[in-house]
Amino acid sequence: MENLLRPIYQERASHPETLGVIVIEKTKPHHPLTDNFDVVLLIIVSNNEKPWLVKHYEFEDKRAAMHVVSEQQVHDWLLTGSHRRLVAWLVNGKIIFDRNEYISGLKERIRDFPAEERTRKIGVEFAKLIRRYMDGKELFASKQYMDAYNFILHALHHLARLSVIEHGFHPEITVWNQVKHIEPEIFKLYTELLTGEDPLDKRLELLLLANDFSLSSKSFNATLHIRKVMNEREGVWTYQELLEDDQLKEYGIDLGALLEYMVEKELVEVLLSETKGEGIYSRQYRAKS
The missing domain is CATH 1.20.120.330 (Nucleotidyltransferases  domain 2)
Structure with a gap:
């Protein structure tokens, strides 16, 4: 099956922004890891213009899904866990292209979990x-x-x-x-x-x-x-400042x-400051040591 897909992933691998390509094949009749596709191609790219692009293919009664995902999107998914299959794809998938051992480093990061x-x-x-x-x-x-x-x-x-x-x-x-x-x-x-x-x-x-x-x-x-x-x-934080902070x-x-x-658990204290409205206070927050 990998041979049949080679023209697709080789064309992608030739792009300088492509960091790695992984193949995940269906190993049982009903396989949620691949959404029941016969094979999944995961292609990670450095370009962030389109964080996630998916294309579906069919050949010789087989079905394939190609996911082209930006490096930043992979990072976000690993952090939030919002793409439940990603870790399994990275851990169990077969590496068929790995620019400067990017995929190998990603696997090591998952294994070490800093x-x-x-x-x-x-x-x-x-x-x-x-x-x-x-x-x-x-x-x-x-x-x-x-x-x-x-x-x-x-x-x-x-x-x-x-x-x-x-x-x-x-x-x-x-x-x-x-x-x-x-x-x-x-x-x-x-x-x-x-x-x-x-x-x-x-x-x-x-x-x-x-x-x-x-x-x-x-x-x-x-x-x-x-x-x-x-x-x-x-100093203190407003809720909006917390909401907009890159780390949060x-x-x-x-x-x-x-x-x-x-x-409620006294891990953060609330500080009140007056507003123009009588008896109305603005809440600000400070973490306790």
Whole structure:
């Protein structure tokens, strides 16, 4: 199959901005790793004009997908985990072109998972966890149990990913298989929510209590990244300044929920300044040491 695709990837490899090409082949009848395509071509380029270009091909009753992805987009996906297949593609794919060993270096970076990168990814994942947990808790309080179930299930998934990252690994598509061996307590919570015999409201109540404990125990280490950024300059931050900071942009819409949680846990203090409106104050934030 690689021979059939050679004209496609060779033309791409001749471009000076192409950093590497990886092939991922389908190995079983139903293979989510390739979205059930027979083969996936991952081409990483330095050009950032179009962060992600996808083309589909068909040949000899076979189907192929080509993903041309910018170096910056790959970096963003690795940090946020928003493209769940990327790590598996990079780890398991076959390198067929590697300019200046760029792909080899990327694989080594995934394997080593540098501490600074891990701390940042923990912060982003923790913010997602906080948002889903808070939404689920509010829905549970209003007795919207089915909707609460959905959010608590997503919160558990982020808790699982957080645990995997804390242990120095990148979360894979089969994250629960990883967690089963790394932190069986979290895996037990997951199975209890899915298969427990208690009424749904009782199962959710148990999960909320367990999540409360997990969040509290992880909050200090999980917020190291954002507190470090906040402490890099003297003075206070407005929310808008935090939202626009280059080092915090990956937190996105989850930043607000995370910040309020940090205030509640006394990891961040709120400072008020007067506005032109009588009795109305502007909130600013400062991380506690």
